[in-house]
Amino acid sequence: MAEIELKFVSRQLTLDDFLEKVVPALKQLGMDVSPPQRMQLQNDYYDTQAHDFQQHKIGFRVRGNDGVFEQTLKTRGEVRGGLHERAEYDIPLSEATPDLTLFDKEVWPEGLEAEKLNGKLEHQFSTHFTRTALNVIHKGSTIEIVLDEGEAFTGKERSSINEIELEMKEGEVPPLFDIADIINSILPVRVSDVSKAAQGYQLLNGVSNNITPLPEFLALPSDASTEAAFMAAAQQALTHWQTHEHLFLQTNSSKMLNEVAISIRLLLQAVSLYLPVLQCRQMLDLHKQLMNYMPEWAWQEDLRSLRQVVSKKSLFNKCLSRYSSLQSYLHGRKAGLVHAYDPATLMHTTESTAIKLSVIRLLTEKPWQNESTTYQMPVTEHARGWLSQSWQTVQQSMSPTQAMAAANYLAVEVVLRQTLWNGFLLADLFSGERHAFRAPWLDILTGIDELKALEMLKTLISDTDPEDKRKITQWANEKEANLLTVMERTRKVGMQGDIYW
Secondary structure, three states: OEEEEEEEEOOOOOHHHHHHHHHHHHHHOOOEEOOOEEEEEEEEEEEOOOOHHHHOOOEEEEEEEOOEEEEEEEOOOEEEOOEEEEEEEEEEEOOOOOOHHHOOHHHOOOOOOHHHHHOOOEEEEEEEEEEEEEEEEEOOEEEEEEEEEEEEEOOOOEEEEEEEEEEEEEOOOHHHHHHHHHHHHHOOOEEOOOOHHHHHHHHHHOOOOOOOOOOOOOOOOOOOEHHHHHHHHHHHHHHHHHHHHHHHHHHOOOHHHHHHHHHHHHHHHHHHHHOOOOOOHHHHHHHHHHHHHHHHHOHHHHHHHHHHHHOOOOOOHHHHOOOHHHHHHHHHHHHHHHHHHOHHHHOOOHHHHHHHHHHHHHHHHOHHHHOOOHHHOEOHHHHHHHHHHHHHHHHHHOOOOOOOOHHHHHHHHHHHHHHHHHHHHHHHHOOOOHHHHHHHHHHHHHHHHHHHHHHHHHHHOOOOOHHHHHHHHHHHHHHHHHHHHHHHHHHHHHHOOOOOO
């Protein structure tokens, strides 16, 4: 049967808080809440040595509950931000021994045969947790809420499980979001698209410390509707956000924080771009949420500059490597900035989770369809006008005859970034020389980042030895002058580029 669920995770799930605060809030709004039921669940996950299940995005487990056993197969399905929709197949077992041949042949993806896989199964990892389950009836829909608290483990590694899952049992999906909003307003949670199986595989294989880069352009078919183009943009931004949020919480790597900030800016740009066509109250509300939330990540600009200054791969390293005490100070400032703003807590705030819920709800309910039929229009009918308008704004912000100083470049950064984001969202619709047109402007953005890092360095050396300060300032000023020369040449090339749309 099809399974539709939304998952929250918390840093430390407190069952008492849920029962004492969330349940009364649900009842106060007229929802029918069943008494909670508790059970101890032991799950063993299996795969082949070649990881056939993992490669096909399949989860397979054997679950034990008070001497009763069941095997479950979950297929790839679809994930919209945090709303999971996938097929789930359950088969009772007389003992805790898996038997893939008990599933219908139709459930298997092409290339997988139960008979061949059965003899190759190997235990991979386990998840043991206490589950507290209750049903909520709201607006004719039945939603099961389960709170899972325990751990996933392999032979050597362990990680905690603190989850709240909302699963549709009967009726329409919108009531599920009503309940999710209430939970988010009371408990510090975040939306997760990482399953327990994925969590176990991360324990098994380790968590990558690498950024998952955005594609060069958002993939769009040439006949994409305006609705489809916005949904692809919002999903891309949300996926990027959740991926790097999860990686930061797993690795504590500060480079993931820049990707989170990029995701939020991309999402805001997508909403701003499509709002004039997909007009509805929910889109306006999301735009307002994002505008209010963006300042919460403003500190990330300083962190990015600090990371650039202390990087061994940057232009700063050759100069700063001679000043070990200054390097230590800069590293301390970087660590102090992360500590002061506590991104892990920021990721579990009501505001952050509310934005994700709003996006997932938009992608599910498509409320603009109730306002007009403009969502059906091909996005190409808008794209050329949008790209031309943003490009004209960039041209008007830069004098074609006068040289630009560092302050001028810093002043046009926001407009330039927004224009390039529009190109990211729409360029795949056109076959012109997109790369040649965008390349110089992307280089200028890189130059702007380096200008900001140079300005930060000059600010932070105020307490250093006077002679060192003089030498570093002189070096920074020379680098800035050289950088501006290159940026001016690049700008002239960019201004002469042929538009691709």
